Amino acid sequence: MDLVKKIFFTLSGIITVAILLVIVSYILINGLPFIDFEFIFSNPVDSGRSGGIFPMIISSLYLLVLTALIAVPIGVGSAIYMTQYCKSNAFVNFIRFCSQILSAIPSIIYGLFGFTFLIMFLKLDWSLFAASVVLAIMSVPTIFQVSEISINSVPGELVEASLGLGANKSQTITSVILPSAISGIFTGIILALTRAISEAAAVMYVVGSTFTVPLSIFDAGRPLPLHLYILASEGVSLDNAYATASILIIMVLIITVFSNYCLNRYQNKIEGL
Amino acid sequence: MKINVKNFNVNLDDKHILNNINLDIKRNSIHAIIGPSGCGKSTFIKSINRMNDLVKNFKASGKILLDGKNIYDDDIDVVSLRKRVGMVFQKANPFAKSIFDNVAYGLRIAGCEDSDYIKTTVLDSLASVGLLDGVEDKLYESALKLSGGQQQRLCIARAIAINPEVILMDEPCSALDPLSTLKVEELINGLKEDYTIVLVTHNMQQAKRVSDYTSFFLDGELIESGKTGDIFSNPKCDKTENYIEGRFG
Numbered sequence: 027m028d029l030v031k032k033i034f035f036t037l038s039g040i041i042t043v044a045i046l047l048v049i050v051s052y053i054l055i056n057g058l059p060f061i062d063f064e065f066i067f068s069n070p071v072d073s074g075r076s077g078g079i080f081p082m083i084i085s086s087l088y089l090l091v092l093t094a095l096i097a098v099p100i101g102v103g104s105a106i107y108m109t110q111y112c113k114s115n116a117f118v119n120f121i122r123f124c125s126q127i128l129s130a131i132p133s134i135i136y137g138l139f140g141f142t143f144l145i146m147f148l149k150l151d152w153s154l155f156a157a158s159v160v161l162a163i164m165s166v167p168t169i170f171q172v173s174e175i176s177i178n179s180v181p182g183e184l185v186e187a188s189l190g191l192g193a194n195k196s197q198t199i200t201s202v203i204l205p206s207a208i209s210g211i212f213t214g215i216i217l218a219l220t221r222a223i224s225e226a227a228a229v230m231y232v233v234g235s236t237f238t239v240p241l242s243i244f245d246a247g248r249p250l251p252l253h254l255y256i257l258a259s260e261g262v263s264l265d266n267a268y269a270t271a272s273i274l275i276i277m278v279l280i281i282t283v284f285s286n287y288c289l290n291r292y293q294n295k296i297e298g299l
Numbered sequence: 300m301k302i303n304v305k306n307f308n309v310n311l312d313d314k315h316i317l318n319n320i321n322l323d324i325k326r327n328s329i330h331a332i333i334g335p336s337g338c339g340k341s342t343f344i345k346s347i348n349r350m351n352d353l354v355k356n357f358k359a360s361g362k363i364l365l366d367g368k369n370i371y372d373d374d375i376d377v378v379s380l381r382k383r384v385g386m387v388f389q390k391a392n393p394f395a396k397s398i399f400d401n402v403a404y405g406l407r408i409a410g411c412e413d414s415d416y417i418k419t420t421v422l423d424s425l426a427s428v429g430l431l432d433g434v435e436d437k438l439y440e441s442a443l444k445l446s447g448g449q450q451q452r453l454c455i456a457r458a459i460a461i462n463p464e465v466i467l468m469d470e471p472c473s474a475l476d477p478l479s480t481l482k483v484e485e486l487i488n489g490l491k492e493d494y495t496i497v498l499v500t501h502n503m504q505q506a507k508r509v510s511d512y513t514s515f516f517l518d519g520e521l522i523e524s525g526k527t528g529d530i531f532s533n534p535k536c537d538k539t540e541n542y543i544e545g546r547f548g
Contacts, residue, residue, distance in 0.1 A: 183392035187454070190350060191405035191461060192382035201408065206395055297395045297441045 050275060057272030060265050066273070070237050074253065075263045079270055081239040085154060085247030086277065090223045092158035092243060093165060097222075098215055100162070101169025105211075108170075109177045110199055122174070129167040133228040136164050141231035152234030155243045160228050165218035172214025176207040205296055212289050220278045226251035250274045301326040301465060301495040302347065307361035309342055309519075311354065316342050318519045319361070324512075329487060329496045331510035331527065333503060335547065338516040340499045341389075344467045347497065348384040349377050365465070382409065385463035389470045391450035393442035393457075398425075398434055401442045401453055405461035424456040428486055448479025455486065459494070466490065468498045472505065484509050503543055507531050515539045 064078055071077030108118050140160035144150045180203050188198040204211075222228075226249075234246025235256075248256075250270055257267040302324035309317040317339045324330045332340045345351045347363060349370060362369045370380055382405075393401050402421040411417060421438075425431040430452045434445070442453055451471055458466055468487070472480040487509050490496060500506050506513050507527060514524035515538075523530060523539045534540040541547060 181392070183388060183390060184394060186350060186353070186386075186388060187392045187394065187457075188404070188408075189353070190348065190381055190386040190388075191408065191457065192378055193405075193408045194378045197408045201404070202394060296400075297397070297443070 053268060053271045053275060056265075057268035057270070060269035061272060065266075065269060069239070070253075073237075073262055074257050074266055076266075079250065079253060079266075079273065081237060082248050082250045082253045082270065083273065083277075084239050085233070086223050086249040086251075086274075088154045088240060088243060088247060089158050089161060089229070089249050090219060090281070092154065093161040093222045094215070094219055096158060096162035097165040097169055097218065101166045101215075101218070102173050102211060104166075105170050105173035105177055106199060106204075109174055110195065110203070122171070125167040125170050128163075129171070133164060133225055136160050137228045137231045139163075140228070145232055150232075151244060152232060152246045153244045154233060154240055154247045157229040157233035157247070157249070158243070160232055161222040161225060164225070164228055165222050168218040168221070169211075169214050172217065173207070173211045176210025176214070177203060179210070180206040209289055209293060212285065216282060216285050220281060223249065224251055224274065224278065225249075226255040230255070250277070300324065301366065302497075303362075303364040303367075305362040305364065307346070307363060308359065309339070309346060309351070310358040310360075311342075312356050316519055317346075320521050322514055322521055322524055324495060324497060326495050327491055327493075328511040329491050329498055329509055331506035331513045332497065332499045332516060333501065333506050333513060333542075334516035335542070336501065339519040340501075340516045341469055343516065344469055344497050344499050345386075347465070347467055348381050348386055350381075350386065352377060382461055383463055384465045384467060385458035385461065387451070387455050387458055387466065387468045387471045390474050391447060391454050393445070393450050393453055395441070395443060397439045398442045398445070398453060399438040402457050402460050405457060409461060420460050424460040425453075427459065427489075428452040428456040429482065430456060446479070448475050448482060451475060451479070451483055452486065455483070455490075459490070463494065465495045465497065468496065470499055470501065472500070472502070480505070503531075515542060517542070 066078060066083065067080050068078035069081055070079060104121070108121060112118050137160065140156060140163075144156045144159060145152065150156045184202050184206060185198055188202045189195075193201065229249060230252055233249065233252065235248050235252070236246045237248070240247040250273060254267050254270040254274065257263055257270060300323045304320050304322040304324075307317060307320040308315070320343065332343060334340050342351065346359060347365075347370075351357045351359070359371060363371060365380075365383070369375075394404065396404070399421055402424050403417050406417050406420060422431060425434065430449060433449065437444075442450065445453060451474075455466075455471070471487075472483050475483065484505065487496060487498065491511075498506070498510060510527045512525065513527045513530040515522045515530065515536075517538055523534060523536045530539065531543055534543060
């Protein structure tokens, strides 16, 4: 029986890694041959049949930063409020329930909401700003949920130690609770943000579509996933679609690796390891 | 007297945890609180720095006077109370920071920015818990790398760095090996010159070894209180005698 279980678990592990490897390598094998300096740093030509994807990379970077600026304070802040300040258990449970529902809503619905609310009702222009508002709304539940779990898992003894030394609540939150919870919170943020910049459906109705480099957040843009979607679905160029996908994967990889590196540096610094 | 407890009661939800406690704690002495698990001794000392305020549905009545002033009065600032009444917990709970930052924590949150003063105080505090020699060259390494006994001594150093008047110790040796326990006990003994110490323990030998006064709690009541020698050699109450002779608890 033990052997059967062991085989089952080992197989599950292998399958998970294999799926990841197959998908990533399939895309990279099909995409990398079409990536060169010019592809990365020039504008698309002929609707993306040739030329590069520089404006799309810039659009995606804009969205990454803007979404983080909006979603991180709200997500982490609400987790701090719910765990540290809110006295009503019923309210906390209600908010937790709502955020679970929100994270289960398909992204296309967020996209439609963004269109009807931001564009039609609030009369915002199609822009990177509108798109990042939608992506932020989508990201907050994940950031909130992961932050809440991380904050709640900070040992109560540390909180007691801090209060016992005459720290007030906000000092305890900033000097003890957040540093202890930071790695979990950070993981949640990265999870939510890499998800957000990989979204086509959520932004397609609000971001507009343009082939030029956006200069401000109120310009329209065309982030990588949307470009990829259009290239593939309208049969513009499958080769360039793969190349765009490869760039997107590499970008997500760089963000993840770089942010983990920063997190480790930070933790080593405060913990004196 | 440093602390006078008068008709002090604690209720948690519908449970009566402490029942009409009256107790005086002498300045610069070590006062041990003994009793079986669940007798209310931890609740009692956590009431002295109002750590129990964190517990939901906690309700206290009666008075605990610190230098004659009731700490449950409305005009008491709990944060500054806790600066005067430090606490060492059952399980060593150093922060995930360096050894130096752990001891400096209390000073920094109190707004101290004088880095020379912080450094001197940190070194003095570590020296007075006998930890300095062992860690002098790794002050900036993680406190979590220390052994259990060292961590507990670090926590005591952290508590005395802010120069409290009273130190509450909630079974500070219960998670330590005998050798570390001995070191911590020696340390506690040396601290009474400068501080008033309230020590909760369910190790009766420890109470006997280190304390000047002992109070015996049972089922939320204070059964007997007096000089440690008298309590152990000549208990007035049968329950106390039964407990210290190990017939229950």
